[in-house]
Amino acid sequence: MxxxxxxxxxxxxxxxxxxxxxxxxxxxxxxxxxxxxxxxxxxxxxxxxxxxxxxxxxxxxxxxxxxxxxxxxxxxxxxxxxxxxxxxxxxxxxxxxxxxxxxxxxxxxxxxxxxxxxxxxxxxxxxxxxxxxxxxxxxxxxxxxxxxxxxxxxxxxxxxxxxxxxxxxxxxxxxxxxxxxxxxxxxxTADDFARSHPAGALGRRLLLHITDVMHSGAAVPRVLPSATVSEALVEISSKRLGLTAVVDTQDRLLGLFTDGDLRRTLDDDAVDLRSTPIERVMTRSPKTIRSDALASEAAQLMESHKISGLLVVDKDQRVVGALNIHDLLRARVV
Incomplete structure (x- = not known):
């Protein structure tokens, strides 16, 4: 049958x-x-x-x-x-x-x-x-x-x-x-819509800003350009974000050094971790984001540029925060 x-x-x-x-x-x-x-x-x-x-x-x-x-x-x-x-x-x-x-x-x-x-x-x-x-x-x-x-x-x-x-x-x-x-x-507006959907993924995408998820103040890893690579590594390890900002004495952004940069640096026999200044091996003009941006914008930026962390800067390019992909995951933005 x-x-x-x-x-x-x-x-x-x-x-x-x-x-x-x-x-x-x-x-x-x-x-x-x-x-x-x-x-x-x-x-x-x-x-x-x-x-x-x-x-x-x-x-x-x-x-x-x-x-x-x-x-x-x-x-x-x-x-x-x-x-x-x-x-x-x-x-x-x-x-x-x-x-x-x-x-x-x-x-x-x-x-x-x-x-x-x-x-x-x-x-x-x-x-x-x-x-x-x-x-x-x-x-x-x-x-x-x-x-x-x-x-x-x-x-x-x-x-x-x-x-x-x-x-x-x-x-x-x-x-x-x-x-x-x-x-x-x-x-x-989209913000009005999000206010009636705060518990859903849409609400998180439209309401959550960078300031809600970023690390700020003393929690932001940063070193001066004269710091050695090994000193930068200590800063990265202590702040646990997988990166450190390289700033001048006014906290203006000069560059970025990440775990990925470290792996590339280790392949360079000419680099002495204890004596090489970080400005020599840092990434200049890194991707950044403003604190008033949406957290979802950070997720899009990370995805499009295949990076796992971002520095947050103000209008004068002073570093005011930092975040990585794990911060966005915890906030359920991604």
């Missing part, structure tokens, strides 16, 4: 791909239809949300509820305070979560979800603007809305016309269009 099933599946492989491509084509068609239909209603919806002193409350049942929940999450992470309320639970007390300062965004492809329609009189009495996202402009929800966003699609990808497919994709894209348009209208 298993062999027969495997043979049947193998024989139908081209049909499987054809079906998948048909689904993509139908959903792309639905998205294009929604894009072509954008008009002043979308602009009005954006203005309502921008003028909102409260939050955007997203409602939806079933698959529309899943889309509404995702739209709420996207709005909240891009500068528009928002949350999801389950319409059925709203009828049993959660309606108290919605204040008269909020804008309500309700999703229902039919526009006739009983659980949402039941809430509309209360929301209207409370004075909440209603943005309805439906596939039927003549539906009860669309007619009751302050603004209606038409998310109808020519057809569903489901051949039975039962499972929401192209319609939920269109609603999700409309929600993304709202979020991104509002983001740009508010002048929302």
């Amino acid at each position: 298993a062999k027969l099933a495997d043979a049947a599946m193998a024989s139908n492989a081209p049909d499987l791909l054809a079906t998948a491509r048909r689904v993509f084509a139908i959903e792309i068609g639905g998205l294009q239809a929604n894009s072509d239909r954008l008009n002043g209603d979308f602009e009005q919806a954006c203005r309502l949300i921008l003028a909102c002193r409260g939050r955007v409350v997203c409602l939806g049942m079933g698959k529309s509820g899943h889309i509404a929940r995702k739209i709420a999450a996207t709005l909240a992470s891009t500068g528009t305070p928002a949350f999801f309320v389950h319409p059925a639970e709203a009828g049993h007390g959660d309606l108290g979560m919605i204040t008269d300062q909020d804008v309500v965004l309700a999703l229902s492809y039919s526009g006739e979800s009983d659980e949402i329609l039941m809430l509309l009189p209360v929301l209207k009495r409370q004075g909440n603007p209603l943005i309805a996202m439906t596939g039927r402009p003549s539906s009860s929800m669309a007619q009751a809305a302050t603004v209606h966003l038409d998310t109808s699609v020519p057809e569903e990808a489901c051949p039975l016309h039962l499972a929401p497919t192209a319609s939920t994709t269109a609603a999700l894209a409309m929600g993304d269009a709202l979020a991104v348009t509002l983001l740009e209208a508010r002048g929302f």
Whole structure:
């Protein structure tokens, strides 16, 4: 039986791909239809949300509820305070979560979800603007809305016309269009985005600066150019960063000496570690970074130049810090 099933599946492989491509084509068609239909209603919806002193409350049942929940999450992470309320639970007390300062965004492809329609009189009495996202402009929800966003699609990808497919994709894209348009209208920046994602890798990349991870003060290895190679090695060993800055008496950077430089120096028979001054074997004009740069920039610099450490300098090229790849690893920047 298993062999027969495997043979049947193998024989139908081209049909499987054809079906998948048909689904993509139908959903792309639905998205294009929604894009072509954008008009002043979308602009009005954006203005309502921008003028909102409260939050955007997203409602939806079933698959529309899943889309509404995702739209709420996207709005909240891009500068528009928002949350999801389950319409059925709203009828049993959660309606108290919605204040008269909020804008309500309700999703229902039919526009006739009983659980949402039941809430509309209360929301209207409370004075909440209603943005309805439906596939039927003549539906009860669309007619009751302050603004209606038409998310109808020519057809569903489901051949039975039962499972929401192209319609939920269109609603999700409309929600993304709202979020991104509002983001740009508010002048929302990458730093703003990071502040709502501090625990993730994105937050670390956008919020963590060099000053947060670098070694400073007495922890920064440095020697004068007259120091011998062996004295520089003592400094490298004691500070444990695999490098030392070579500076003048004003802490201005002259060069860099690293573990890698040491290996190359040992191959030079003319170098006496106890007498050769470090300025003779140091790397001049090494790669550096400013303290106000992002830690992620240090990671990119190290990767692109195949180095494992950096000196941090101020605008006058004075050494103010140092870091290596292990500092970035500990901070989970890389």
